[in-house]
Amino acid sequence: YFKNNPKLLLILSGSVSSWIEKNILASTGFLGRISIDLLLEELPLHECTAFWGKYKQHTAAYDMLQIFSITGGVPRYLEEIYTEQSASNNIQRLGFSKNGFLFKEFDKIFSDLFDVRSEKYKVIVRKLAYGHATLDEIYTTLDTEKTGVVTNYVADLIAAGFISRDFTWNIKDGKDSKLSVLRLKDNYLRFYLRYIEPNKERIARDTIGVPQQLSSILGLQFENLVLANRKAIYNLLSLNPNNIIVDNPFFQRKTKRQQGCQIDYMIQTSDSMLYLCEIKFSKDKLGLQVMHEMQEKLARLSVPKHFSKRAVLIHVNGITTDLAEAEFFTKIISFEDLLT
Structure with missing residues (x-):
């Protein structure tokens, strides 16, 4: 088809690059070199502050931290912030309202990216929402034997930017060890899984405010922000x-x-x-x-x-x-x- 239509271009874009690598780049049916391999990371914190506009100089760092604890440095989420309002009011509107942008975002992410396999991926991120875990602990959580399938699930989540596999290393030579832990690096996912998902029914009825225990995840969220x-x-x-x-x-x-x-x-x-x-x-x-x-x-x-x-x-x-x-x-x- 392309041979008969030499001016036709096929542009592929996706958040899970592993699918493109497996089905397109590694396929013998497609020829050509990659022009650019671009990985979009979260914005640096000093650039994120620009979203506060004229309120930037008059907003406390702790107020910003509370926002970043649910959005990370994701520009699309930061666009939804009403900078004239407090962090608490923004969190209430975005996460604990039935029409809130962040209330609906989780299911869209996993249905769009992972389709029918989304439940397996959700099990993994739910486990990591409560702290770091080893790959063996993920096998236990999924109640499955050690297979390449689970490793592929983890690789897909890493490629999508949701989790990180942090390897420790040998100080003597600086080389990575075989030992590692998985970390949920996406602050929104932890916020959703810890506080929105368990309260979805109450949020849908508009009978819940921002939980007081929300600060309990700030340690893990702050760690993510520093590492990013x-x-x-x-x-x-x-x-x-x-x-x-x-x-x-x-x-x-x-x-x-x-x-x-x-x-x-x-x-x-x-x-x-x-x-x-x-x-x-x-x-x-x-x-x-x-x-x-x-x-x-x-x-x-x-x-x-x-x-x-x-x-x-x-x-x-x-x-x-x-x-x-x-x-x-x-x-x-x-x-x-x-x-x-």
Whole structure:
């Protein structure tokens, strides 16, 4: 058909690129090189603030955080924000109203992208909505044996930008380990699965407001926002991206020779520096407790002798005078720093 119509162009676009790769790019029936492979990520936080327009300078960082906790850096969601209103009012209108944009979005996403297989994908993201999980734990949740089918489901969700597979690594050579955890990186999905889906009937009857326990997911949501804005962290730490060997959430399994340890986000550079970043959400100012927790992690982390370690704190609502005067953290980064 194309041979007889040389001026005909076929343009394929999709959120799940794995289908295109399997059925088009890897097919012997289609010839030609890829002109451009473009992966659209969420907008950086400093660009997202432009959606507040004239209210940008007069909106508290915590108010913005609450919005980002349900939208992430997705422009289409941010377009729905009424910037003259508070975060609470926006969340009520978008998520807890039967006509709310975010109330209806979840089913559209999964029916459009995954069609008849959508239920399997939903089971996986529901599991991850409550915290990180290993691939083995996903097999258990699906009540299935280890097969390539489940691995493909996970790969599709990664390709669609909904989840991330975070590999830990060997500090000695900077190479990825076989050990990894799956993380729900899409803030909207967690918001929907934790608070909208269980209350759909009440929302449809307009008999529910914004749940008070909504703040319970802000820790995980804040972590996602930080990990999605790594370039800003590099700049704030005065790091050259070309000198970064690997950066990711890091965990060390307990063995006879070493203790277990988990770092929210760690950066390893070519000059044998390790930046251990504690990503901490709190409604109140952080005190000396967060320093003691990091001291424990520094003591547990097993590293080669020639490596140096630096502690970094990334927070939301400030720190106490005691913590500031302790001068323990090499760098203290506030959420506001990520917005500029």
